[in-house]
Amino acid sequence: MAQVVALVDDLFFQAKMLETARQVGVELKTVTTGEALLAEAQAAEPQEGLGQVGPGPALLIVDLNARQGPLEALERLRAAGNQRPVIAFLSHVQVELAERARAAGCQQVMPRSKFTQNLAAILSQAKS
Numbered sequence: 001m002a003q004v005v006a007l008v009d010d011l012f013f014q015a016k017m018l019e020t021a022r023q024v025g026v027e028l029k030t031v032t033t034g035e036a037l038l039a040e041a042q043a044a045e046p047q048e049g050l051g052q053v054g055p056g057p058a059l060l061i062v063d064l065n066a067r068q069g070p071l072e073a074l075e076r077l078r079a080a081g082n083q084r085p086v087i088a089f090l091s092h093v094q095v096e097l098a099e100r101a102r103a104a105g106c107q108q109v110m111p112r113s114k115f116t117q118n119l120a121a122i123l124s125q126a127k128s
Helices: 011-024 034-043 070-079 095-103 112-117 119-127
Strands: 004-007 028-031 059-063 086-090 108-111
Touching: 004 011, 004 034, 011 028, 011 119, 028 034, 034 059, 034 070, 059 070, 059 119, 070 086, 070 095, 086 095, 086 112, 095 108, 108 112, 112 119
Parallel strands: 004 028, 004 059, 059 086, 086 108
Antiparallel strands: none
């Protein structure tokens, strides 16, 4: 099971994330839809649900500008009792979307530029 699951539908950014994950020694799986993110989070613990952190991804990453359901996935994760850390990124001008993501249970929301700058450190969190 991947240490980090990321909802990112930008293929170039996926490649950058995968290469950075390889460099820091973190297993990263990318998905392109909110439904796929939910499936990955739920597949880890089919008996226990999302409320118990155990085997499965240590970190979830969400591109709030992904085209297929990023905010809805966050809301459904929260409703299911997700306890895993969730980090989201978006364009720095999307203040309202950032607030909605925080309300949906996202612990950290940051501009894409800051996320990119700190990507290695963010991915390394999954190892600890």
